[in-house]
Ligand SMILES: Cc1cc2nc3c(=O)[nH]c(=O)nc-3n(C[C@H](O)[C@H](O)[C@H](O)COP(=O)(O)OP(=O)(O)OC[C@H]3O[C@@H](n4cnc5c(N)ncnc54)[C@H](O)[C@@H]3O)c2cc1C
């Protein structure tokens with residue numbers, strides 16, 4: 024599955040990190056880093072991250 | 085089997101998604117007072133107010149799994165007939181239910197003082213945000229009554245647009261109730277550095293102006309005048325339409341950990357989102373109604389799952405409430421983020437940085453951490469948040 028974060032929208036709150044910390048993390052500079060290619064077995068947690076993103080910046084294909 | 089969800093906001097949306105996710109295949113109807121599909125409210129006091137976003141920018145994505153949900157817009161629930169299991173809508177239409185979900189959120193509270201009938205602005209929905217934005221753009225000075233999050237965010241947005249701002253509030257410091265006096269003072273100083281004028285501990289005697297309010301008078305005799313007045317003094321839960329049954333509606337709808345109304349026990353009424361009051365088991369057993377953005381998702385998920393469980397097994401799902409309330413607030417370039425319930429603390433401890441700058445602050449009650457708040461420190465907060473799951 025493909026994960027995409029709209030970095031224009033992302034405000035680096037890191038709410039997504041609590042749902043799937045193997046996919047999303049905040050770097051030392053406080054900026055979001057994420058994996059764009061994620062195994063399908065992680066779909067449920069990644070969809071939770073989509074739900075909890077305050078900026079609704081995450082999309083999954 | 086029919087689930088009727090009243091309120092087409094985030095909590096209603098998440099409840100429908102969760103019902104389908106848990107395998108519920110019956111009918112779902114969602115009734116909403118507004119003309120829109122569920123949309124994201126926090127930008128209304130931030131980006132959408134500053135830059136004028138459209139409703140399409142704000143609407144939540146709706147999952148394929150809820151494509152067959154029946155939506156009724158522009159109509160609102162007036163009353164509930166518990167014996168007949170139906171809800172009367174304003175249009176005169178009667179909607180029956182097997183399970184009823186209250187997802188009606190809150191509305192702004194109105195200050196009852198002389199001149200209260202004059203028109204003022206408030207900010208809860210898209211229409212109000214558009215009206216406020218249009219009027220703000222033509223204004224030189226805004227008087228904001230209330231220094232909570234919404235009042236402070238509107239103040240910050242107005243300053244960004246070059247508009248003068250006076251904030252008038254009864255509390256000693258801005259965001260006093262959720263964050264306490266020390267943090268509130270530091271936030272006030274940030275605003276003052278941006279040019280906002282505060283009138284705290286103010287006793288408002290009345291609204292001034294013609295048909296539209298243009299200011300307030302205080303009991304001290306002082307008058308604070310501007311071009312328009314925004315009222316942001318807190319909220320009231322929308323529960324009137326649920327009256328007449330046995331529900332506890334003292335402050336929102338009292339529900340148990342499955343989001344089911346605690347009385348009457350034979351009835352299938354649930355509540356989710358801002359309108360629900362329940363105990364946060366990670367902290368204590370006092371039911372609270374907390375208006376943070378992550379909770380409509382948490383409670384909607386829980387309700388959908390419990391309803392599906394109840395309908396398939398006939399049993400109530402008992403699971404502790406493990407939600408960690410969380411909110412953020414953007415004011416100027418500062419990003420405030422909170423986890424837990426800092427409002428119940430009796431002391432604070434600055435564990436990183438200082439209150440005047442970027443910081444991490446722990447909130448303690450009887451020596452136990454009940455909240456953590458950061459300013460521009462999102463990346464440092466994760467370990468603090470994780471600790472809440474270990475408290476009890
Ligand atoms: C301007 C603003 C800024 C915010 N900023 C933040 C923030 O930065 N961080 C944060 O954590 N939280 C923020 N919040 C709070 C957050 O948006 C709410 O917690 C969330 O929207 C609650 O969702 P809900 O579904 O419970 O209620 P709502 O989103 O309020 O949805 C309830 C819906 O029910 C409808 N309704 C009401 N009565 C009836 C009726 N009788 N019949 C039919 N429909 C009815 C309403 O019109 C509304 O559409 C903000 C809120 C606002 C208004």
Ligand code: SF4
Pocket residue numbers: 028032033034035036037038039040047055075076077078079080081
């Ligand atoms: S939750 Fe959304 S806004 Fe926050 S870091 Fe993740 S993608 Fe960015």
